[in-house]
Amino acid sequence: MRERFVGRSGLAVSALGLGTASWGRDVDEHEARDLLTTFLDAGGTLLDTGASYGAGTAESVLGAVLADIPRDDVILVTKAGAPTRTGRPGTSRGALLGTLDASLGRLGVDTVDLWLVQRWDPQVPSEETLAAMEHAVTTGRTRYVGVANHNGWQTAYVHTRQAMRETGAPIVADQVEYSLVNRTAEAEVLPAADALGFGVIAWSALGRGVLTGKYRHGVVPSDSRAASDHLAGFVEPYLQGSAPSVVEGVCRAADGLGLSPAEVALAWIRDRPAVASALVGPRTAAQLKGLLTVEDVVLPDEIVSALDDVSAEAG
Template sequence: MEIRYLGTSGLAVGWLGLGTALWGRDTDEHEAAEQLRDFVESGGQLIDTGDAYGGGAAEAVVGALLAGRFARSDVVLAVKTGGGAPDAAAGDADLSRRGLLAALDGSLRRLGVDHIDLWQIDGVDPVTPLEETLSALDIAVSSGRVRYVGLANFCGWRTAKAAAWQAAWPGRARLISNQVEYSLLQRGVEREVVPAMRDAGMSILAWSPLGRGVLTGKYRTGIPADSRAASDHLAAFVQPYLGPESTRIVNAVCTAAQGLGVSPLAVALAWVRDRPGVGGVLVGARTAAQLRGILAECDLTLPAEISAALDEVSAVPSGYPERTAAERATAGPSPAFS
């Protein structure tokens, strides 16, 4: 598995990361152990978890596995937190210094480790100043509880502001990544978030690279009974990508896959992996069999003409002010205003 450095740091990871959002709820500890075994044996290292996953249950499962059959040194442990308690209501985000450091200590307890390799701040807190939120990152690193820091689901201007603040004074912990949803069905981050990250020397950690499972092609003829879209608690997560616009992109992916003699999953995964600025691609599987299917399909190199065709069919609308002056010039003169 290709090794990539995150941001301008010395933290190196295999490009494919393992997400644990379903662990402790849809995926029991036995299935999780099989997943982690197969992942590590394939050369994977980056394990992504968070206190919001299953109310802390995912972290507890990861901790149990690290305390048993897997060594702490086998993995690069990435943790997301919004600073709230694991049982906080959806949408709550306490990004105060007090809330974040308390949440970090809770994650360390559930994981049974003395440090986290990559701590990622998630969510929006309309009350706490961003500078206070970022000060918690500096404390976490200087205290030894965290090695590197990043963001999760930050918009473009907040990413740029946070990165600039952390780079403005010696001794502050530099941000190395922002974990965002990125796939052929979700390219909105290319407007502002990706340019802000690349300017700041940060890497993209792409979550849901398979379009919440839709890019596998499994929903082309209906909703399988054992799929996320058929689940009471995950159906709403998948539903936004089951419309006609998504169908057009999924059909293009399936056509490309047929021509290459591979699965749609392989095509969708390779497209994200090779996007500029991507440091890691996070996949989540409910079963060990599903993960093995992903691991078996992660070495595809997309021909340039197919990648370009997928770029075109999935392109997001862009205009003022995102487009450069040169691009706007080719579109013709702007209307005059008096």
């Protein structure tokens, strides 16, 4: 699998990243091990998790399946910053560093490769959050830092403030939702990435699963996310509005090219400007194998243009 640098940093990651948000709940340890083996065998490196995923369960499962994997074979990304159980801000120095230490323990490692503050919190001075990120780098807890779910001006603000501090912990990435059914990142985040040199990691690159085509014609498969009690609300926004017409456009392109809808959608997002890696979250190794074939897919320019047009309302 091809690798790319995250922005203008020296951090190289695989063009597809393996998301673990459902590990420990929808994906058990046996399935997780199969997913990891399949991903690594295909040359994948980026493994994305977060302290808030299942209240740490995802990190624990990932740590268990990583136990026999050479540390240098993977790029570990985790996140902190969600509100604490007491409702206090999660981006304070104490909350951030405490959460990071707990993540390292669950993952069974001394350091992660990229640590992201996953939300903008106006209750905490940015200087405090940035100082905690710098401390995490200087103490060896993480090699790089970034943010997640920050819009363009928020990312530009923390990136610039960190640069003004002249620290050794620049903001190298913003992880945001980005796909053919959600192109809002193009309004601010991608232009800011181009101007400032940070990279974009796209989560839910398959539009929360709808870009696989599985929900066409209003059909909700019984084993899908949209049919589950805890994820139905997550998928539902993309079963209405302009999303179904985008999905139809992707499926038509896939039929014409002899590809799957998922391959078309992933190839489109993978090759967008500033995108370092696109995250996928399959629940089985068989699903993952069906996505990894995108490595050899290059969309014709006219197809890219058509997809841009049909998905314009998602921007």
